[in-house]
Amino acid sequence: MTSTWDCPTTRPEHIDTLVQGVDRYNPSNIGILEDYLYQQTRNQEYDCLANLAILKLYQFNPDLYNPDVVINILIKALTASPLPDFNLCIALLEDRSPNLQLDEPDPLPTILPLLQSLHDLLYRCRFPKFWEVYRSDDLKVLRENYTVEYVGFDDAVRNVAIRAVKSTFTRIGIERLASYLALDNASTVAFAQKTGWSLNEDNTVANIPPNPDNQIEATVVQENIKLPQLTKIIAHAAKA
Amino acid sequence: MQQQMAQQAQFAQIPDPVKNFIVHFHKAVKENNLAEISAAYESGWNRFTEKFYAKTEWPEAEIIAPLVNDDNIFLILYRELYYRHVYSRLQPNIDDRFHSYENSCELFNYLLNSEGPVTLQLPEQWLWDIIDEFIYQYQVFCTWRSKIKSKNDDELALLEEGGGVWSSYSVLNVLYSLIQKSKINEYIEATKAGKSAEELAEVVGPYGQQPLYRMLGYFSIIGLLRVHVLLGDFTLALKVMDNVELNQKSPFTRVTACHVATYYYVGFCYMMLRRYPDAIRTFVAILNFIMRMRQYHTRSYQYDQISKTADRMYALFAICNALSPSRLDDNIANVSKERYGEQIGKMTRGSKEALPAFEELFLYACPKFINANSPPYDDPPALAQVLADAEAAGGSVDPARRQLNLFLADVVAQQSTPTLRSFLKLYTSLGTAKLANFLDVDEEEMIQEMMVMKQCSRSVSRVGTETGGLLDGTMISTSDLNFVIGDNMVHIAEQTVGRRFAGWFIKNTERTQRIFDDLKNTPLPAPPAAKAGQPVVSEPVAQRPAGGKPKVAWAAAKA
Numbered sequence: 001m002t003s004t005w006d007c008p009t010t011r012p013e014h015i016d017t018l019v020q021g022v023d024r025y026n027p028s029n030i031g032i033l034e035d036y037l038y039q040q041t042r043n044q045e046y047d048c049l050a051n052l053a054i055l056k057l058y059q060f061n062p063d064l065y066n067p068d069v070v071i072n073i074l075i076k077a078l079t080a081s082p083l084p085d086f087n088l089c090i091a092l093l094e095d096r097s098p099n100l101q102l103d104e105p106d107p108l109p110t111i112l113p114l115l116q117s118l119h120d121l122l123y124r125c126r127f128p129k130f131w132e133v134y135r136s137d138d139l140k141v142l143r144e145n146y147t148v149e150y151v152g153f154d155d156a157v158r159n160v161a162i163r164a165v166k167s168t169f170t171r172i173g174i175e176r177l178a179s180y181l182a183l184d185n186a187s188t189v190a191f192a193q194k195t196g197w198s199l200n201e202d203n204t205v206a207n208i209p210p211n212p213d214n215q216i217e218a219t220v221v222q223e224n225i226k227l228p229q230l231t232k233i234i235a236h237a238a239k240a
Numbered sequence: 241m242q243q244q245m246a247q248q249a250q251f252a253q254i255p256d257p258v259k260n261f262i263v264h265f266h267k268a269v270k271e272n273n274l275a276e277i278s279a280a281y282e283s284g285w286n287r288f289t290e291k292f293y294a295k296t297e298w299p300e301a302e303i304i305a306p307l308v309n310d311d312n313i314f315l316i317l318y319r320e321l322y323y324r325h326v327y328s329r330l331q332p333n334i335d336d337r338f339h340s341y342e343n344s345c346e347l348f349n350y351l352l353n354s355e356g357p358v359t360l361q362l363p364e365q366w367l368w369d370i371i372d373e374f375i376y377q378y379q380v381f382c383t384w385r386s387k388i389k390s391k392n393d394d395e396l397a398l399l400e401e402g403g404g405v406w407s408s409y410s411v412l413n414v415l416y417s418l419i420q421k422s423k424i425n426e427y428i429e430a431t432k433a434g435k436s437a438e439e440l441a442e443v444v445g446p447y448g449q450q451p452l453y454r455m456l457g458y459f460s461i462i463g464l465l466r467v468h469v470l471l472g473d474f475t476l477a478l479k480v481m482d483n484v485e486l487n488q489k490s491p492f493t494r495v496t497a498c499h500v501a502t503y504y505y506v507g508f509c510y511m512m513l514r515r516y517p518d519a520i521r522t523f524v525a526i527l528n529f530i531m532r533m534r535q536y537h538t539r540s541y542q543y544d545q546i547s548k549t550a551d552r553m554y555a556l557f558a559i560c561n562a563l564s565p566s567r568l569d570d571n572i573a574n575v576s577k578e579r580y581g582e583q584i585g586k587m588t589r590g591s592k593e594a595l596p597a598f599e600e601l602f603l604y605a606c607p608k609f610i611n612a613n614s615p616p617y618d619d620p621p622a623l624a625q626v627l628a629d630a631e632a633a634g635g636s637v638d639p640a641r642r643q644l645n646l647f648l649a650d651v652v653a654q655q656s657t658p659t660l661r662s663f664l665k666l667y668t669s670l671g672t673a674k675l676a677n678f679l680d681v682d683e684e685e686m687i688q689e690m691m692v693m694k695q696c697s698r699s700v701s702r703v704g705t706e707t708g709g710l711l712d713g714t715m716i717s718t719s720d721l722n723f724v725i726g727d728n729m730v731h732i733a734e735q736t737v738g739r740r741f742a743g744w745f746i747k748n749t750e751r752t753q754r755i756f757d758d759l760k761n762t763p764l765p766a767p768p769a770a771k772a773g774q775p776v777v778s779e780p781v782a783q784r785p786a787g788g789k790p791k792v793a794w795a796a797a798k799a
Contacts, residue, residue, distance in 0.1 A: 022416050022420075056473060059612045059613075060409060062613055082695045087512075087646045087649070087650070090646055091472040091473070091474070091512070092472055094611050094612060094613065095611070123649075125688045125692050125695065126688055128684075164695060167691075167695070168724065169725045169726065173727065212715075212717075213698065214724045215724075216722040216723060217722075218733040219733075219735045220737070220738045221735060221737045222738045223737075223738065223742055225742045230746065232750055233746065233749050233753065
């Protein structure tokens with residue numbers, strides 16, 4: 001949730017104006033934002049705030065609702081774990097009104113629980129289980145209709161795992177890493193190298209470069225006295 | 241004719257002191273006499289409410305109109321108070337709900353669409369209350385609207401026609417219009433840039449120069465924060481606050497109720513964004529403020545409301561502190577423990593009872609979430625369908641439940657960290673197999689759990705980046721226990737807090753100063769009159785410089 005989350009560098013200017021201003025409530029802008037979402041899925045970009053603006057428009061204008069767009073937004077948010085994006089999106093989904101005219105039956109009620117269980121596995125770092133569930137027959141509908149459109153979905157999930165590993169490990173066995181990434185050992189080695197990690201001689205252990213999270217140090221916190229704590233004393237001394 | 245007579249009869253029934261009060265109030269408003277308006281608004285109105293209208297409505301605006309020469313603006317303001325009284329003391333019926341909306345629209349229409357800025361002036365407290373009440377009534381209406389089952393035929397008929405009443409778009413429209421008209425964001429930015437008074441006036445234009453518009457603009461930003469939270473949009477809520485500086489010097493702190501509400505909603509947003517350290521800091525800041533002001537404000541008519549919000553914030557503080565333990569402020573932590581000790585015990589032990597405790601506190605302390613849309617009252621078959629669906633599902637999904645479930649999912653995810661933590665605390669390094677053995681769990685499963693633990697001990701926070709917007713922040717470590725896994729070995733390092741001396745020294749220095757002051761101010765005992773036959777030779781007295789004032793004596797002693 002740093003400044004790039006707030007406003008990704010890939011966000012075009014017209015989208016930025018839209019998202020920052022009052023025009024974000026204008027239903028006639030929904031097309032622009034939806035197009036931008038598809039641009040994100042094709043180009044491996046991600047812009048949480050712009051996508052939330054779509055959901056906001058759906059919230060206020062139920063007749064705009066497009067379940068495929070919602071599902072794509074949720075899939076995008078899934079790969080932002082452990083940031084809270086997925087939940088932030090769900091928080092804006094209200095119950096649908098039954099008089100909604102859709103051409104086809106609404107896929108969201110079946111897909112949503114699947115996505116929520118996937119999110120739960122990712123957030124709880126159960127990466128091997130995630131791949132098992134994701135690749136099961138039950139989720140065929142999700143893979144064939146949705147994630148297939150998302151360029152680099154698998155790698156995006158792998159990056160979630162990489163982020164978790166990076167902050168927890170200094171060294172990790174390739175087998176374990178392979179189970180997190182759902183790759184064979186050779187591809188895991190390649191993936192680790194691409195990430196910038198070095199390997200030991202026989203390619204069985206990856207070394208993770210030092211970063212603020214995997215450097216630990218026992219410290220003693222000394223107290224810091226701030227001026228306001230002393231104002232009373234100083235004021236008194238000045239008066240005396 | 242008959243109606244006129246009825247009105248006259250009602251007019252005759254108004255007690256004379258109330259008539260006088262209304263005439264006086266009207267005069268104050270007409271003359272823009274802020275001190276008199278404040279007095280009438282803050283004490284007069286409440287006094288007469290207690291005395292004559294504790295259980296009934298105030299006289300309707302039409303009845304008192306002759307007293308104020310049918311002054312339309314005053315009547316709008318009067319109705320604002322009239323409906324507020326109905327909402328807070330009585331049970332509003334559907335007519336009240338619709339009419340209070342119409343009256344609000346009339347008021348905002350007058351302010352926003354008159355030719356040029358209006359000259360009306362109102363106390364800041366009242367301006368805040370106007371915005372606050374507007375959103376409150378919107379929230380109450382949405383909640384009431386969503387309960388389809390309890391509507392009678394009249395209400396159904398009115399709801400079928402009145403789709404636009406209290407719609408989310410209309411409420412947002414008012415708030416955004418006030419913000420734009422007053423150019424409040426431009427004003428804040430220009431003030432921050434240190435522009436001169438003339439430059440400021442140029443930037444904000446004719447509306448923004450009026451305190452009335454400026455403050456309404458300011459309060460509308462806070463209003464937006466609240467509306468977005470009610471609708472479950474926590475990022476947008478913080479985003480609209482981009483220009484408002486969250487500190488005790490901000491203009492919004494001049495109205496205590498606004499100050500408290502702002503921190504409550506901001507803190508709640510942080511909690512829903514999993515930014516627990518920021519949430520804790522927000523609550524600590526405002527709870528300390530409330531604690532300090534308690535001694536001055538206990539008689540204010542808003543005190544009850546503030547103290548209820550404070551109680552809810554102690555509960556939220558307890559939740560956040562259970563999820564991300566910190567020792568930011570022991571004082572607040574102690575009060576929170578006093579009030580919610582039982583729940584805190586359950587939440588931090590990570591036992592089966594933890595979830596119900598989180599749930600209890602969350603539902604007690606969360607804002608009153610609403611659905612943005614009305615059930616389809618304009619489409620009876622669809623309405624029947626909604627009702628049937630809701631009954632089949634065992635009641636409709638309450639928006640607060642939806643937010644609760646999302647929150648609890650986060651809580652469940654980190655539920656085993658307290659156990660892991662208690663084991664890790666005992667070691668500086670330990671094999672993963674051995675640890676798994678202690679915990680009696682699968683080793684791989686446990687290692688994944690440790691990644692969760694690591695994840696939970698990192699949070700985005702504004703600490704150190706106080707200047708940016710409320711959404712800005714950097715990743716910080718929130719735990720005093722840090723660990724890292726190298727292959728199959730866990731290395732643990734603990735952050736310990738050195739002994740704290742400052743508090744003790746400060747307290748005792750202040751105490752000594754007080755004693756010193758007391759001594760200094762105590763008159764010296766008068767030297768006992770030397771009576772004949774009783775020569776008094778007391779040493780300290782003898783040593784005192786003759787005729788010297790006590791101050792001199794002490795100053796000398798000090799040197």
